[in-house]
Amino acid sequence: MKIVVAYKWAANPQDAEVGPDGTVDWSRAKGAVSEYDPVAFELARVLADTCAGEVVGLTVGAAAIDTPLARKAALSRGLDSLVMVADDALRGADGTRIAAVLAGAVRAIGDVDVVVAGESSVDVGDRQVAMTLAAQLGWAGLNAVRAVTADGGSLVVEREVAGGVETVVAGGPVVLAATADAALPRVPGMKEILGAAKKPTQVLDLAALDVPAPADTIAPVSTARPDTGNRQGVMLDAADLPAAAAQLTAALRQSGVL
């Protein structure tokens, strides 16, 4: 079985600067494997180990996603090989375009049975790319997946639904988005990190994937800083905690919130 893990190399918005006009400056934020994507690596590895499968990592983005550090970070997480599309034409690309490039890469990899994705990316967090990818491939897509096993030619998927858990059997290829706590990702050790250097990485040429050019369907109107409620920011004196507790309680009583 050939399993692809779609993961994102992304920066944490906590490290981005937001200007007073709501413009976001990402230049000081560093890339990393997106927060919940290691769960997808783990689900894929566990599935592969039960059916003698193969795990291929796949990420797409701007040229800067392809660095030795970024390759190692992915290849040390249980992958057999890595495929990247790293091209500045993808800087700031929207989710539908990212999904189209991922679909092109999945086709180029060939004979893929299942794509495993994370719950949501740290920098965008729309929970949408994986399901748009499924539709572009003409495959089924399932969200909130907490486990997957192989059974002959089918995949048996456990997913969370409102009020319970369902078992869904997928008879064809499928894209699965894991819940954030579907598996406890292994922390790569020295052996995995050293082993990463020996695993193959293939960089696919964006132009060769034959993905339609982006259509300009949306135009920006404005940006703004979210309203954080105009907070008072009173720091109480921690040197005398009983007094601080009394002062806080009095203030909360006075404003009628306690």
Place this chain on the structure above:
Amino acid sequence: MNVSSQAWVVVADDATIGGLLGAARPLGTSLVALVAGRREVAEAAAAAGVDRVVWLGEPADGVPVEAYGPAVGRVVAEAAPRVVVGPATDSGRVLLGAVAAATGAVVLAGASELSLDGDKVVVERAVGGGIALRRDRVVAGTAVVAVAPGGTVAGAAPVAVEEVDPGPLLALRVTDRRVTPRVGVDLGSAKTVVGVGRGLKAREDLALIEDLAAAAGGELACSRPLAEGVDWVGKERYLGISGQTITPDLYVAVGISGQIQHMVGVREATTIVAVNSDPHAPIFRECDYGIVGDLYTVVPLLAEAFRAARS
């Protein structure tokens, strides 16, 4: 692609569509519901004040709504409406992904406000996990938007349910369903909420926080890692962009760093109090009162003071 002036909603086998209809109605000259799922859901939509209901037929036993993705994509692409609004839920995102694939549109997620500027749809939404707000105008093709579904609606004279052939479905079958007993907690209407995060060292220590919540007359809540990751607090109690949003008078955050994804869910609290041992914790930039200190020392003192004040 030329679009019509219609507004469509995509219904994913769930009749709680008040939020979808409310968002879509002002954006089109007529409102059409496209229903994937059971007849009863189509009938509920038909009585919810729409102009048309297009239904993809009764699913065979065990066929989940996700199997209808290609049908939803095809029907919407043929109609080419000005806007499609669908539910920001697990199955809703699958159907909206199908619409995106069939039309080439981008799914605009997390929309907080939709409006019309001439015949173009304008969408306001949070981006970057909530660090900024952005307004975009959809200048070409269909606007595809995900919003919170909202409550059920009824009371309008029902329109006819038009059944269309879905064509081939995807090969998915539900073979088992286990119901988990869930204690519903409505943190959304709580006046006081006490949230705890990874500053807590052990599960047993939750008793401390529960005591503070009781002293404040409030509900216990937490950051995401305490509910998913370690499973010390129920998933229905975590706050933030992927969890619950609260609007209390008072939110007390204990041992929570104040990362953006958490703060998005608590920003509407009237007053925010933070207790954290790290003076540089980001939560101190977004609180009304802050105490730098070890929660194990501060929380019992606070509980005592709150109790005395409220008795």
